[in-house]
Amino acid sequence: MTYSQNQSQQNGAALLISMIILLVMSVIILQGARSANLEVLIGNNSRHASEALMQAEDSAVSGEQMLELNYAGAPTGNYGGNDDDGVFIVGQIDVNTVDWDELNAQHETGDGTQREYIVEYVGPAAANGGSLSVGAGTASNTRYIYRVSGRGEAGNGGARVVQTIYAMAE
Numbered sequence: 001m002t003y004s005q006n007q008s009q010q011n012g013a014a015l016l017i018s019m020i021i022l023l024v025m026s027v028i029i030l031q032g033a034r035s036a037n038l039e040v041l042i043g044n045n046s047r048h049a050s051e052a053l054m055q056a057e058d059s060a061v062s063g064e065q066m067l068e069l070n071y072a073g074a075p076t077g078n079y080g081g082n083d084d085d086g087v088f089i090v091g092q093i094d095v096n097t098v099d100w101d102e103l104n105a106q107h108e109t110g111d112g113t114q115r116e117y118i119v120e121y122v123g124p125a126a127a128n129g130g131s132l133s134v135g136a137g138t139a140s141n142t143r144y145i146y147r148v149s150g151r152g153e154a155g156n157g158g159a160r161v162v163q164t165i166y167a168m169a170e
Helices: 003-010 013-070
Strands: 087-089 106-108 114-126 142-153 159-169
Touching: 013 114, 013 142, 013 159
Parallel strands: 087 114
Antiparallel strands: 106 114, 114 142, 142 159
């Protein structure tokens, strides 16, 4: 058998096998690219969620600072739904369903950034127990309880709400 006879009997089998291998490799590469793209999307969503949570926590702290500066001692405000300071009586609003933009919940902090928080006055509570510190018993036993809700928005449109309970002595 000569070389030309052997070559004519192959009838393109090598070409068919190489095309099948190329097709399988292409499918594997495409699946790898899709998987990498999905990992990037998951990473971005996780980053956005973390940023929203950090903003919400920072907003709640800003609300607590506002309380400390403006409402020291017994509360004197007339808390209602039309207040301009974002302070309400507990139960007037649901922070998870309310439109934060219409509540005037945005407040500018000292660094020029916007923080969204809502403060709800819960009511007074008697402070039970004593203290081991020097001067125990000289402070008021009444604490005024507030619920502070901070909101943070993510770059992808998601939002997080963080709530804290804040107590102030008279």
